Amino acid sequence: MQIGIPKEIKNNENRVAITPAGVINLVHAGQSVAVETRAGVVAGYSDQDYIDAGAIIVDAATAWGQDMVIKVKEPLASEYQYFRPGLILYTYLHxxxxxxxxxxxxxxxxxAIGYETMIAPDGSLPLLTPMSQVAGRMAVQLGSQFLQTQYGGKGVLLGSVPGVAKCHVVIIGGGVVGLNAAKIALGMGAQVTVLDINPKILARIDDEFEGKVQTLFSDHQNLTLAVAAADLVIGAVLIPGAVAPKLVTAAMIRNMAPGSVVVDIPIDQGGIFETTTHATTFADPVYVVDGVIHYAVANIPGAVPKTATDALTAVTIPYAAKIGKLGVTDAAKADRMIFTGVNTYAGELTEQAVAESLNLPFHSLSTRL
Incomplete structure (x- = not known):
């Protein structure tokens, strides 16, 4: 199979879908790889690195013209021109x-195969995990930055100093994103609260941090009180394939002190705050609602493209090799992970959570293969 790697064109999206090591793996598996010129430069990989690995360097149209296109982020409107029957698109779709x-x-x-809906037998999301780890860790760093006065924040240090109250970081969702956010927030010296609806997740977090993190069941009352008391709130809730639930109301935001910060990580799925009305970019990352700073960049890991690209390639390329070897139909039949990742197939929507979120007809992939 011929595989194309276009350069990402989303604002300040500096990741690339494959490393030279990933190219070597695909070539050894019998695939040919065409990488758009300069696609990996900001992530630390030159065109020559890809040539040495066995790829050819091409323009955007040629990269998109291959049998399968591997990306990082969802295509933008200007890239729809490259869509055609038979194209296999393998990327984060949301x-x-x-x-x-x-x-x-x-x-x-x-x-179209979405990394974010490829579900392992244990219910985990292995292709989403590395980017969730990066996003969770960065969310605390970013929130700490925007708490500074020069960014409009309330002028507090996340870890404080002896004799002064610590900042309160509230994390909504105790999955991979929330766990990694809690690690960084606690490490920086903040007071940390994690809310979740799953008692097993709360128990795991309590054990992981030896009781140093406050855990709360995520109901309306606990959310209201925790958000009001927070300096930084991190939204970290994901329902695979579905639009994110609006858990934090506008009234809750109004109860926060001016200059507080919220970071809505699942904004690419719609976000969990009523007041995060739209996604932002690294060029203009925040907006203020009722005195509260809202950080809503939809591709947070793009700020650390070397780390993110290396981590992403490690989990995505083995499945790309299988699709290249078997074709998407046989690969989906042979591997449940690939099967669960297929969002659209031959003009039909095959991801039920997406169909329900958009009120579009759903067609089971099992009846189409």
Whole structure:
């Protein structure tokens, strides 16, 4: 199979879908790889690195013209021109909050495989995990930055100093993102509270941090009180394939002190705050609602492209090699992970959570293969 790697064009998206080591793996598996020129430069990989690994360097149209295209982020509107029947697109899709992209994929009969819906037998999301780890850790760093006065924040140091009250970091969701955010926040010296609806997750966090993190069941009352008392709130809730639930109301935000910060990590799935009305970019990352700073960049790991690219390639390329060897139909039949990742197939929407979020017809992939 011929595999194309376009350069990411989202604002300040500096990751690339494959490392030279990933190219070597695909080439050894019998695939040919075409990488768009300068696609990996900011992530630390030159065109020559890819050539040495066995790829060819091409323009954007040629990269998109291959049998399968591997990306990092969802295609932007200017890239829809490359869609065509038979194209296999393998990337983060986040379709539940993106009707135009969903409709474009369906109209063009693209087979689109989303990293974020590839579910392991134990219910985990292995292709989402490394980016969730990065996003969770960075969310605390970013929130700490915007708490500084020069960014409009309340002028507090996350870890404080002896004799002065610590900042209160509230993390909503105790999954991979929340766990990693808690690690960094606690390490920086903050007072940390994690809310979740799953008692097993709360117990795991309590054990992980030996009781140093406050755990609370996530109900309306606990959310209201925790958000009001927080200096920094991190949204870390994900429902695979579905639009994110709006857990934090506008009234809760109004109860926060001016200059407080919220970081809405699942903004690419719609976000969990009523007041995060739109995604932002690294060029203009925040906006203020009721005196509270809202950070809503949809591709946080793009700020650390070397780390993120290396981590992403390690988990995505083995499945790309299997698709390249077997073709998407046989690969989906043979591997449940790939099966669960197929969001659109031959003009039909095959991810139920996306269909329900967008109120579009759902077609079970098992009846189509």
């Amino acid at each position: 379709l539940a909050a993106n009707r135009p992209l969903t409709e474009a994929l369906l109209a063009s009969r693209v087979t």
